[in-house]
Amino acid sequence: GNSVTQMEGPVTLSEEAFLTINCTYTATGYPSLFWYVQYPGEGLQLLLKATKADDKGSNKGFEATYRKETTSFHLEKGSVQVSDSAVYFCALSGSARQLTFGSGTQLTVLP
Amino acid sequence: NAGVTQTPKFRILKIGQSMTLQCAQDMNHNYMYWYRQDPGMGLKLIYYSVGAGITDKGEVPNGYNVSRSTTEDFPLRLELAAPSQTSVYFCASSYSTGGSRSSTDTQYFGPGTRLTVL
Numbered sequence: 001g002n003s004v005t006q007m008e009g010p011v012t013l014s015e016e017a018f019l020t021i022n023c024t025y026t027a028t029g030y031p032s033l034f035w036y037v038q039y040p041g042e043g044l045q046l047l048l049k050a051t052k053a054d055d056k057g058s059n060k061g062f063e064a065t066y067r068k069e070t071t072s073f074h075l076e077k078g079s080v081q082v083s084d085s086a087v088y089f090c091a092l093s094g095s096a097r098q099l100t101f102g103s104g105t106q107l108t109v110l111p
Numbered sequence: 112n113a114g115v116t117q118t119p120k121f122r123i124l125k126i127g128q129s130m131t132l133q134c135a136q137d138m139n140h141n142y143m144y145w146y147r148q149d150p151g152m153g154l155k156l157i158y159y160s161v162g163a164g165i166t167d168k169g170e171v172p173n174g175y176n177v178s179r180s181t182t183e184d185f186p187l188r189l190e191l192a193a194p195s196q197t198s199v200y201f202c203a204s205s206y207s208t209g210g211s212r213s214s215t216d217t218q219y220f221g222p223g224t225r226l227t228v229l
Contacts, residue, residue, distance in 0.1 A: 004153070006153075041222075042223075043201055043221050043222045043223050044201065044203075044218075045220065046217045046219075049215070049217070089153060091153075093214040093216075098144075098156055098170075099144075099154070100153075101153030101154045101155075103151060103153045104151075104152075
């Protein structure tokens with residue numbers, strides 16, 4: 001079956017540091033890949049997505065590239081802000097439009 | 112647009128009690144989903160619906176029931192609450208025109224219901 005393995009947290013960074021959160025996946029066929037973000041006390045919201053190999057998703061300074069050869073979709077941001085503190089989930093969409101989520105990575109950015 | 116709304120926000124149940132978690136969306140989405148999120152874990156799909164009158168099981172359906180009589184509403188029913196059902200429950204919706212097996216659709220999530228079973 002489908003699965004998503006995410007870098008374990010928590011991750012603590014200083015403001016303006018570089019962020020990488022690793023995500024690898026196992027899936028049959030050609031899944032779409034997503035990063036969702038969950039701010040404290042809120043539901044998940046889409047951060048970015050990529051629907052085919054070599055696609056790059058980007059939003060709010062975050063980027064991730066769909067790498068089929070390494071089955072990866074790592075999240076990066078060049079300079080994090082305190083407001084980026086949240087839990088980040090990598091996910092893939094397989095059959096029947098069901099999302100399979102990773103376990104989430106808690107990010108804390110210190111001023 | 113209110114998006115996806117869920118009620119209640121918090122609830123404490125005793126073992127064996129029943130309750131219904133409400134979910135509504137005003138985006139005219141055809142797909143709706145129920146997930147549970149356990150501490151330190153990703154979300155797991157409980158049930159989903161592809162349209163009014165059509166529901167199907169997800170990864171962890173045992174102990175739950177759903178119905179979808181309208182496009183807008185997708186309630187989740189717990190019949191005999193157990194401590195293992197202590198979790199945060201999220202409802203989500205998306206719009207799909209069908210087609211490929213792998214979906215590119217964005218799911219929109221509600222704020223969640225925190226349920227404790229004692």
